[in-house]
Amino acid sequence: MAPSAQQGPLPAVRRLVLADFRSYPALDLCLDAGPIVLTGENGAGKTNLIEAISLLSPGRGLRRAELAECARIGGPGTFAVSVEVATRDGLIQLGTGTEAQPDGTLLRRYRLNREPIPSIRGFADHVRVVWLTPAMDSLFAGPAGDRRRFLDRLVLALDAEHGSRVNALERALRNRNRLLEDGQQDRWLDAAEREIAELGVAVAAARQQTIAHLSRVITATKDASPFPFAELMLKGEIEELIGSRPALEVEEVYRRLLRQNRARDAAASRTLIGPHASDLLVRHGVKQADAARSSTGEQKALLVGLVLAHARLVAVLSGIAPFILLDEIAAHLDAARRQALYERLAGLQAQVFLTGADRAAFAGLEGRATILKVVPGQVLPA
Secondary structure, three states, rough: OOOOOOOOOOOEEEEEEEEOOOOEEEEEOOOOOEEEEEEEOOOHHHHHHHHHHOOOOOOOOOOOOOOOHEOOOOOOOOOOOEEHHHOOOEEEEEEEEEEEEEOOOOOEEEEOOOOEOOOOHHHHHOOOOEEOOOOOOOOOOHHHHHHHHHHHHHHHHHOHHHHHHHHHHHEEEEEEEHHHHHHOOHHHHHHHHHHHHHHHHHHHHHHHHHHHHHHHHHHHOOOOOOOOOOEEEEHHHHHHHHHEEOHHHHHHHHHHHHHHHHHHHHHHHHOOHHHHEEEEEEEOOOOOEEEEEEEHHHHHHHHHHHHHHHHHHHHHHHOOOOEEOOOOOOOOOOOOHHHHHHHHHHHHOEEEEEOOOOHHHHHOOOOOOEEEEEEEEEEEEO
């Protein structure tokens, strides 16, 4: 399938090439720049296609899958994803995949215009990606850890270094836990807690800053949005200090708290205070009620509104309109809300990928989107 001359938002995926990725032995798919609707039966491979695009962003993609899980069953155990993207500076090629090592492990590789680059951070100069999946539908009523990961994904779309800081913080916390378990001397714990405080305050500050930016976008657009607006707050001891005190002072307070709570943390076998234990609180702004107490449909509408506001924020702060990946988006949305969503997406000037089993749910996009049918291992015109 060759792309048409259709004009649309930039950046835009114009070609997607897969090798041994999930259910695809091989795929070479050319795309128009406008909205892309992927329909087909459950298990046909619709989500696999947008997951491949999500791998252009830092992290493990929209499924948070391990590298080995992305390789095709029955294949060589490695995979490759290549994407040609139309940008204002012309066509660029972004590639990622895995390479088997002698010890049997997989190493992820990255290429920009077919030249190796050391990390995925180089992609952030060209593309940003945001998404919404069915797994996120229970976000507001689920555990706090899910909401922290959701928030970190929002931050990561704005700051490609955030993931490295979060991972470093997790390693530092595990190190402190081991030191406490082994009964190590104070000097070792002091060093570990100094590292935790520096990383923890940086992580918490990035989260707070993203929430502040996002809240401003939500406030500015809530009257025109067809979706209920969300009120956001980050709850945690360290987060409460940020904004009212200098970062170095907050680090000192955090170090003091860690030292004071060594006995308690040793008994619990984990560090009990810090950004790793914070929670993102979300309220239904119209009803002034906790999002967790809202109906399933209301929670879905709140989540859609949040993701669209975040997409707008990413475009404003980065100068790059993000790819928007909406997996099974029609679930829990009535016909009026679906139509409102399609109109809202058109105003974002971003390339959107939508998946769903029922083509009729996308009737509002007929004539405005490329509609494709996904069958096992193939993508066909609908």
